[in-house]
Amino acid sequence: MRRLMPTIAAAVLLAVSANAQESKTAFFLDNCLYAWNVNPGTRVEGEPYRFFSIGLGNGSASLLASFYAPTINLGAVPSMFSSWSAFNLGLAQLGDLVNFGIDNRFLAGTSAQIFSFGRQWEDSRYSVSLNSRSDTRLNASFNFIRDFVLDLNGDLSNLSGTIGVDNVGFRSVHYLELCGSYTRNLGDIASVGGNVKLLLGYFGMGLDINTMRVGVFPDGGFGADLNAGMFFSSSVLTVPSTWKDGREVYDFSSARLGGLGFSGIGTAVDFGLNVQPASGLTLGLSVLDFGLMYWGGGFDARLDYSGRAVESKNEIFALEPGGRGSRFKMLNYDIHLSAQYRMPFYDGWSVGMLGTYQPYFREVRLGTAVTPVKYISLALSTAFNNFGINVGTALNVRLPGLSLYLATDSLNFSRRMTNVTAGLAIAFPG
Template identity: 20%
Template sequence: MISFKKITICLAVCAALPATAQEAPRSAYFLDGYSFRHELNPAFSGERNYISIPALGNLDLGVFSNVGVNTFLYKTEPGSPYKLTTFMSPTVDAATFLDKLKDNNRINGNFDVTLLSAGFKAFGGFNTITVGVKSEVGVSLPKDLFTFMKVGQTGPDTRYQFGDLKVEASAVAEIALGHSRKLTDKLNVGAKLKVLLGLGSAYADIKKMDVAFGYDKWQIQAEGELKMAAGKGLYVPTKQESGKEIKNPGEADLIEWGDIDYDKFGLTGFGLGIDLGATYDLLPDLQLSAAINDLGFMSWSNAVTGRTGSGTWTFDGFNNIAVDDTQPGYNENKLDEQFDRLWDDMQDVINIHREDNGSGSYTKALRATLHLGAEYKMPFYRNLTGGFLFSSHFAGCSSWTEGRFFANVKPVKWFDATINYGASTYGSSFGWMLNFHPKGFNFFIGSDHQFFSITPQILPVGKATANINIGFNVTFGS
């Protein structure tokens, strides 16, 4: 049995290491010899036929955030037996912590693996077949939530109002068939059909929360919903079913977060998607391109759904985050135990009443991505091109927009490379890719985002934005 707490920790790791059903890295957009270029624009034809090495042909891991580890973790004072503490510690100045936050604090990550893929020239164009698994996690937390957690009561009539607290996660298996062809000397078009099989999904959206202090406790009202689907092995009990203490009849159907389990794998959704793309040679040395990927839907079944109640509930406040040796629990104040206590307190803040217990269903639009590109071949060195790519990812709390400038070079037929610079929702980033594609194989490695300062646990200190794409494929034909 996998507990909900472990599931949550896994999601947090995925969001702080990775887990966005993304495509190939955008750094590869203008590299002709990159075998998976069709994932960015289905109109791009492959340089050669190829077959991927199973599970090694295309691996992509990424995390994208406007906050970092140093936003939430701090060094303890000299003499403390522990090196780090959370932002909830009284030794961390509230203003110092809150100044690091954005109005909406986002963490988004992906882990995508291509299990098997092949591309070949036939039927008047270039064809691709791909089987893979894509997972995505997105979290959006308003600044006022952290103000409530850190500052708490400031007077007899303290009140906090915030919304747009969202958590989304999904994992799908994908079977994709693509075809591209030349319509005229200047125009190429392409399309890809995707069959999607749902492995798991979770969606929580707190649209509005009102927190007011009264009678030594916090009075909370909220408007939000929860949807979870992971097959028939997902167990989401209520307080009554878990045998927990119920203070009034309205608490009987509250979800008991600590007892959520998952014990049997099974498919739990079906969807269809389509990619559409085109390239056009506007001038002999200038090519324009456009693509819209992942237009479609995903339907989830065997879903557990819940909703916040219309009434008010109470919360005693965040406590037991001790770092001073005069405070109770100081000797047990390891960092992971601080997070455990913080997790326990957060469960009391969010009260969700269960509605459907595995009999519900819901449908969501796929997270589409738009690409608009332009590439110009330099007259002074024909193996050098400059490019610009505009990208926009439509994914709720995981949405982002980016503009990226490229310098691409192909000094020899079997090797090309790129360096690029982008500015996006998550800040600026430097990207690169090395692509080796002689006859017989294609090996590539690259990244859209870099970080240059890490913790001993190899986590980015500043903004947690980084990714890596690597793959090895066998090529043949001309």
């Protein structure tokens, strides 16, 4: 356990440095190029063109946390792989996190576009892209850090009494995504689109604790009760294991980098629909990242025992022969509902609403966008979600053959929340 938590922390940092979520504030911009990230059924508008990007496509990094974090640093480092390639979360010491006051939730996501190309006609559009994606979540009761991790992080010989925790969930998956997209207008009042994705995973880790109690037995020995599920699969990180008393004990303190390759494979689909029931009014529905991944190698197991005597923290999570869990894992899908209205007296001003549902996240976002001149669009939004209230802004600059935007969804208003998104597309007449 002493090394398990740093391993989880490293996975969290890997997640926010590898990829990112779509920008919801940019969805309101007067430019369909970015709305397709939220709804692939967004209506095709404008002149025909071709576009491409290599390491210059959409990239974003997001962090939503309900707990106190002493330092949060956000930075971008250019690289050949993405326009947004670094997201640095600095947590001073575990001891600084004892100010958790409510149930703790942590969501981090990124999406770095390695390359993309496509073409738009008058009423349809296609694209192909290769992206690096990550999704990390942590949810735990308020005493997880304060009363459990800090105590268990010390020497077992100093532990007295019993400590425990219930309902802890952690998941971190990292993968490459090859995506094919197509959108088509259906007459004057509707449009439909979708994406088909091939997923290749290189790191997956999860720990779901229903209940866990550790403490000192009456005879002075150290023991544990545990009901949990855990899995680990990685082509880039190797964790050695040994056998003791018929159980497999993984030593995360000896984890080391492995070779390149993939340990997971899967598929997912996106679907989007837009309708215009009245002049200026657009309603939308989309489902994103609905799919499964199969994780090979490593381990996937259920742990359910009571009164097990252990001599080290690693033995708490020692695996029994058999008792394996499912190696198929669902992605953290999104469902979006939207409504936008363009003002009849000024074509460059619109207002709208975007609702988002994820298994661990709910949000309603209100936004407005204005295009004061042909080449510049601005957007402002405010959101109400299960992390609090936040404000977002977005800027889009469109020049002949070039479209650039920068957006943030979560200015720190009531919680530790950050979402920064950057995008650049090169287009030429098609």
